[in-house]
Amino acid sequence: MIAWMNWTPTVAVFFAVIAGILAVMTVYEIVSPCTERKGFLPIATTRGDRLFIGLLSAAYIHLAFLAASDITLWVALAVSVVWLAVLLRWG
Amino acid sequence: MNKVPNNRAWWLVLPVFILVAFSALIPLMTVVNYSVQDIFGPGNAYYVGTEWFKEVLNDERLQDSLLRQFAFSGAVLAIQIPLGISVALMMPKSGIKASLCLILLAIPLLIPWNVVGTIWQIFGRGDIGLFGWGLNALGLDYNYTGNTVDAWLTVLLMDVWHWTPLVALLCYSGLRAIPEAFYQAAEIDRASRWAVFRYIQLPRLKSVLVIAVLLRFMDSFMIYTEPFVLTGGGPGSSTTFLSQTLTTMAIGQFDIGRAAAFSLIYFLIVLLVSWLFFTAITHLDKEK
Amino acid sequence: MNYSRSKGMGMTLFIVLLLTPIYWLLNMSFKTNQEILGGLTLWPQNFTLANYAVIFSDSSWYSGYINSMIYVSMNMTITLLVALPAAYAFSRYKFVGDKHLFFWLLSNRMAPPAVFLLPFFQLYSSIGLFDTHIAVALAHCLFNVPLAVWILEGFMSGVPREYDEMAYIDGYSFPKFFVKIFLPMIRSGIGVAAFFAFMFSWVELLLARTLTSVDAQPIGAIMTRTIGASGIDWGVLAAAGVLTIIPGVLVVWFVRNHIAKGFALGRV
Numbered sequence: 001m002i003a004w005m006n007w008t009p010t011v012a013v014f015f016a017v018i019a020g021i022l023a024v025m026t027v028y029e030i031v032s033p034c035t036e037r038k039g040f041l042p043i044a045t046t047r048g049d050r051l052f053i054g055l056l057s058a059a060y061i062h063l064a065f066l067a068a069s070d071i072t073l074w075v076a077l078a079v080s081v082v083w084l085a086v087l088l089r090w091g
Numbered sequence: 092m093n094k095v096p097n098n099r100a101w102w103l104v105l106p107v108f109i110l111v112a113f114s115a116l117i118p119l120m121t122v123v124n125y126s127v128q129d130i131f132g133p134g135n136a137y138y139v140g141t142e143w144f145k146e147v148l149n150d151e152r153l154q155d156s157l158l159r160q161f162a163f164s165g166a167v168l169a170i171q172i173p174l175g176i177s178v179a180l181m182m183p184k185s186g187i188k189a190s191l192c193l194i195l196l197a198i199p200l201l202i203p204w205n206v207v208g209t210i211w212q213i214f215g216r217g218d219i220g221l222f223g224w225g226l227n228a229l230g231l232d233y234n235y236t237g238n239t240v241d242a243w244l245t246v247l248l249m250d251v252w253h254w255t256p257l258v259a260l261l262c263y264s265g266l267r268a269i270p271e272a273f274y275q276a277a278e279i280d281r282a283s284r285w286a287v288f289r290y291i292q293l294p295r296l297k298s299v300l301v302i303a304v305l306l307r308f309m310d311s312f313m314i315y316t317e318p319f320v321l322t323g324g325g326p327g328s329s330t331t332f333l334s335q336t337l338t339t340m341a342i343g344q345f346d347i348g349r350a351a352a353f354s355l356i357y358f359l360i361v362l363l364v365s366w367l368f369f370t371a372i373t374h375l376d377k378e379k
Numbered sequence: 380m381n382y383s384r385s386k387g388m389g390m391t392l393f394i395v396l397l398l399t400p401i402y403w404l405l406n407m408s409f410k411t412n413q414e415i416l417g418g419l420t421l422w423p424q425n426f427t428l429a430n431y432a433v434i435f436s437d438s439s440w441y442s443g444y445i446n447s448m449i450y451v452s453m454n455m456t457i458t459l460l461v462a463l464p465a466a467y468a469f470s471r472y473k474f475v476g477d478k479h480l481f482f483w484l485l486s487n488r489m490a491p492p493a494v495f496l497l498p499f500f501q502l503y504s505s506i507g508l509f510d511t512h513i514a515v516a517l518a519h520c521l522f523n524v525p526l527a528v529w530i531l532e533g534f535m536s537g538v539p540r541e542y543d544e545m546a547y548i549d550g551y552s553f554p555k556f557f558v559k560i561f562l563p564m565i566r567s568g569i570g571v572a573a574f575f576a577f578m579f580s581w582v583e584l585l586l587a588r589t590l591t592s593v594d595a596q597p598i599g600a601i602m603t604r605t606i607g608a609s610g611i612d613w614g615v616l617a618a619a620g621v622l623t624i625i626p627g628v629l630v631v632w633f634v635r636n637h638i639a640k641g642f643a644l645g646r647v
Contacts, residue, residue, distance in 0.1 A: 100473075195398065210404050
């Protein structure tokens with residue numbers, strides 16, 4: 001039934017991590033609802049907004065690394081994680 | 092409006108969520124899977140990591156079609172938005188004439204996209220089409236199947252013909268929402284026609300214009316059927332836009348891995364742009 | 380601000396330019412192929428209905444229209460059924476992830492169908508729905524449902540919540556309130572949402588063509604067969620094109636009074 005989807009372990013882990021993050025954020029949101037606030041980003045954002053911005057920019061960071069260099073993507077991943085943390089805390 | 096916090100509202104959203112998840116999430120996951128593998132057939136695939144992405148990002152053909160796409164979408168916006176506003180300003184305000192204008196304007200929007208292509212394919216031909224014949228009769232050397240510039244202009248003209256009415260209708264409804272008192276005040280102040288437009292009409296059009304720009308950008312960015320029927324992407328590949336490049340790759344050449352990687356990059360571009368527009372819309376709503 | 384003469388002239392000019400290509404298609408559909416290829420005539424010299432006769436007498440032609448009609452109506456029904464409660468939830472309540480869910484829905488309206496082409500084909504093949512009307516209807520939900528939710532949410536937000544509260548005080552249950560009181564109040568919104576669902580499902584071809592082969596083939600795909608060994612049969616092609624425009628004109632006639640507000644997605 002799902003053979004045509006051609007699942008690979010890497011992609012499975014990727015989606016599991018995304019689903020995990022979303023689940024954690026949902027629980028966190030129910031336990032302590034967050035309010036909009038203004039950080040260094042030009043617009044007021046909620047926690048979820050910052051997560052989305054972080055994930056989207058992480059995708060672009062990876063693409064930039066792929067397009068411009070041969071450096072291993074673990075570096076891109078590290079950069080993205082740091083950026084995501086900064087964004088969630090101060091964004 | 093003040094909304095009541097109530098998490099049980101999720102039950103009302105659940106059908107939509109399931110339906111869209113079925114037709115969006117499963118395909119998206121599949122595309123991600125395909126994009127990291129080299130697939131020869133069912134059960135015969137090799138993990139290649141990010142090779143496809145690297146190839147796609149450095150593929151000149153694709154970069155060209157991306158540039159072409161941005162040029163096209165930019166031209167579409169630059170022509171259709173001002174033209175749509177002017178048409179909306181010219182429309183009668185009420186009565187049978189207004190209804191008639193609305194209906195006639197809406198007609199091009201309801202023509203199937205392949206028929207739009209067919210209409211212009213016929214209309215632009217030098218032998219049997221009024222437009223092509225007329226241009227040739229004026230002494231212009233016009234031929235949309237052979238000349239790159241002509242092909243571009245025809246595709247652009249077709250899109251202007253097809254979608255300017257949408258912008259006009261959006262702006263028209265924005266203009267109708269301006270209270271008559273505003274105009275009366277302007278008349279008392281002897282405001283010029285331009286001042287009325289600049290300080291009364293344009294600010295009120297802001298929110299519909301954002302919707303218009305959003306819809307027009309998105310739809311022109313995914314244009315496929317009309318140029319495919321009209322020019323088939325030619326001459327050469329001068330009118331081959333992103334969707335057509337992608338469709339040829341996926342269905343024509345069955346180059347699944349590369350097409351999947353390309354799809355994801357395409358999707359990310361659209362996601363970024365639409366997020367920017369969406370944020371702009373919600374902020375405009377809040378200002379009200 | 381009077382409706383001045385120059386404005387009227389400009390409007391007339393625009394409408395004339397807008398209708399000329401359509402007139403040309405209509406004109407050609409009444410000509411014989413000899414006349415079409417023989418030279419340029421501004422109206423049919425030998426008026427003929429033969430091109431239409433070809434379409435109405437051949438079941439493989441007119442079944443294309445029937446197929447298109449079937450999946451478009453299925454799509455409209457599904458879209459409205461799921462979008463109405465969801466739009467109500469978005470317009471009345473705050474809930475965890477509402478904004479992001481809304482954006483996620485909209486992002487599907489914006490995703491190019493070409494991106495989903497390949498997995499759609501495989502998805503519907505694997506569950507045995509390939510070449511059925513329901514497959515196309517479901518696929519079109521991908522962009523119609525988000526749009527319908529967006530439009531309906533705009534119209535619903537215009538109805539003050541006091542109505543809801545009054546109904547509860549009067550002892551109405553939620554389903555009864557929703558069907559008996561609320562839906563009639565947003566009739567025009569429902570009409571507009573249905574109109575848009577019709578419009579985008581009717582005009583789309585890429586997905587419809589990919590997901591069908593014979594039994595549910597849309598008219599757009601059938602039209603390509605006019606290209607035969609002896610070149611293109613222009614007359615029949617034009618007649619088929621004219622026939623695809625008629626349903627749209629009929630539908631737009633029904634919603635003409637709400638169309639302006641509808642095109643602003645209820646947000647004016």
